[in-house]
Amino acid sequence: MASEVRAPAAALPGAPVELRRDVSIWGSFTWGYADVGADVYVALGLVMGAAHGAAPLAFLTAGFVYILIGFAYTELASAYPVAGGGQYYCLRGLGDIWGLIAGAALLLDYTIDIALFATASAGYINFFFPSIQSFAVNLGPFEGVNLIWAAESLGLIAFLMVLNIRGIRESSLFNSLIGALDMIMEASIIVLGFLFAWKPEMVVFQFKNEFLSAALFFYAVSVAIISYVGLESISQAAQETRRPATIIPRTSVSLIFVVLLFALAFPVLSLGILPWQAIAERESDPVAALASAIPYVGFLAGKAAAVLGATIVLISANTGVMGASRLTYSMSESHLLSPWFNAVHPKYRTPVRSVVFFSGVAALEAMFSFLSGPKAMDTMVNMYAFGATLAYLLSFIAMIALRIKDPYTPRPYRMPLNVKIKGVYIPVLGIVGAFATLAMLGVVIWTHALGRIAGPGWILLWLGVYLLYRWKNGLPVFKNIKRDWEKDQIAILTSAEEFDLLEQYKLALAERNKKEAKNGAK
DSSP states (O other): OOOOOOOTTTSSSTOHHHHHHOOOHHHHHHHHHHHHHTTHHHHHHHHHHHHHGGGGHHHHHHHHHHHHHHHHHHHHHHHHHOTTHHHHHHHHHHOHHHHHHHHHHHHHHHHHHHHHHHHHHHHGGGGGGGHHTTTTTTTTTTTEEEHHHHHHHHHHHHHHHHHHHOHHHHHHHHHHHHHOOOOHHHHHHHHHHHTTTTHHHHHHHHHHOOOOHHHHHHHHHHHHHGTTTTTTTHHHHHGGGHHHHHHHHHHHHHHHHHHHHHHHHHHHHHHHHHHHHHHTTTTTTTTHHHHHHSSTTHHHOOOOOHHHHHHHHHHHHHHHHHHHHHHHHHHHHTSSSSSGOOOOOOTTOOOOHHHHHHHHHHHHHHEEEEETTTHHHHHHHHHHHHHHHHHHHHHHHHHHHHHHHHTSSSSSSSOOOOEEEEEEEHHHHHHHHHHHHHHHHHHHHEEEEEEEHHHHHHHHHHHHHHHHHHHHHOSSSSSSSOOOOOHHHHHHHHHHTOOOOOOOHHHHHHHHHHHHHHHOOO
């Protein structure tokens, strides 16, 4: 992925697509894994602190919803291989305002992504400096503030901001290498941990005696959502993937289950080696703490996990910077936001305003979280959960709406379990996923005091910006701008070189036009 401004196919009808389709099967898989696979490095300590002995069940419950979301994104990304992600699907399936709301929710997540993963990267660096982990000072009314960790986090955010202004890209080869190393590291920790240290009786004891009340358990499930941060990468990579209709279903479904396997294995392993408190206390570097506890290899595995953890979560933070700038460009091209955000740097040709603005928001979120108390990362998760569940809910609804409104677009992959009604395949699991994410959103609003205030406030702020922009520019304020989605879809499939699907699409449209003409003649 790159931070340079590039136009999505759907945003500029008939315009050539500038993003190079250069991502292979392995590159697509490791690209996604370098993003989603990093989550366990951050989530393990936070979920353990929230769920205690019920951590594996919290991961499993969130994992069920994650599978459904993954299936939905796989279908949408292979049918509409553009870089807009959930915002584009909602714009196309539900209309302009809902596209704006979905985009705003994703922007909230991208900024939290930057702050949370930069903080986590600094936490893994501090594995080698234990005194920093316990450092805390009181600043007036703010107690227990770790100023050193906060400064490190802000420094990393500033570093990523400068990197993206200068237009330095992630190397896909580097991503592939880091993703492969991470899978090897995580698999090694799991295998060696189960062989040399795991005690099943510890898991059973903690599950029975350290279980939570229903309210706290559901809170833990909502925290476990961060175990699967990065699902947008499935769709964001679509516009740069070779033959996306073929590659995306294969790599995405594989990625979904590999990530789920690791996400479930780590809490089970942790509870069989250490008390949950030992992992929860190491919120900053839980995987390194777990690896250090493995006999025979812990002295080396802990250090290796810390180095790799610091690297891979920083890559995820950088994805947030790039994702925010890319998303605002897509939204402005669709006339959902002002093109002010897309001012291009005269030398580096990058969206400097967007990069600086959203990096600044991330820095403010990080500082607010550190000032709110010693559990800074937990505060960030509170804000993240609202944006994630809202965006996923709208994506499910958009997928169902697109099945009905746009049955002519070929779908190389469909979610399992479909019922055909009047020629339209209604996704049963899509409906289940919509209700599941709606329930999850309700849990977030119920259990996250900060999330239920900051989340809706953020959405309302951007909704106000949207309404003002549309009104000032003489655009429909509460109605949709007329768009030729069929022409856009032809351009998308042509760009993707999916000529078989393009032919199917044209034939389907011709058959529809023929029927309409026949009915009109009667």
